[in-house]
Amino acid sequence: MSPKRAAAQLRLALQPEADALLSKDPLALLIGMLLDQQVPMEKAFVGPYVLTQRMGKVTARGIVEAGEDRLVELFVEKPAIHRFPAAMARRVVALAEQLVADYDGEAANVWKGVDTGAELLARVRKLPGFGDAKARIFVALLGKQLGVQPKGWREAAGDYGVEGAMKSVADIVDDDSLAEVRSYKKEMKAAAKASK
Incomplete structure (x- = not known):
């Protein structure tokens, strides 16, 4: 397995503080990926930062200890962290x-020590809220x-x-690659709509 590159700077939330969190905190990145559905990408990936602002230090154990009711409260608080805040809060607790x-x-640890891409994909696929496409995107x-x-x-992937x-x-x-990805997704939506 190739060594992890040092200090990768992700640009998914398009807010410096939120992107810094995603870049250094694997849990924030997993939560952002989990939230990336039925909302704009930036909204999904800024979600972990907003959760950190509301909850303080966010850890998997801390989320479990806080419990579903508390996490729903934090997600629903205005402005809501997601378009479907209660449902996504429950998924974050399950994760x-x-x-x-x-x-x-x-x-x-989800990706540490894996020997093959197939093993990595299988691990990610087993996570709550990670269907096949989302798991492949996360591997990529x-x-x-x-x-x-x-x-x-x-x-x-x-x-x-x-x-x-x-x-x-x-x-x-960067901004150019964001525009290209958005263009591709728009084309895919139009093709799907045309085929119905």
Whole structure:
């Protein structure tokens, strides 16, 4: 497995403080990826920062100890962290519970020590709220931007792992790549709508 690149600076929330958190905190990155559905990407990835502002230091164990009711309160507080704050708060609790049960409460342990991309994909796929596409995108994000590159990671990431692809958050590193990814997603939505 390739060593992790030092000091990767993610640009997913498009807010310096939120992006700094995503770049240094694996749990924040996992939560942001979990929230990345049915809201603009920036809203999803700023969510962990907002949660940190409301909760203080955010850890998987801290989320589990706070419990579902408290997390729902924090997500629902105005402005809400997500379009569906209660449902997503429950998913974040489920994610934290699994991290505590299977990974000693450490999000980075999901990808530490994996030997193959298939193993990494299988681990991510088992996380609550990570369907096949989201798991593949997260594998691509880890590989392309954080240097987590076990053997076969590009194949495990599927189309999202292709070098030079501009299909997902895994490919966003600046304003130009953001525009390209948005253009691709718009084309996919139009094609899906036309095929109905």
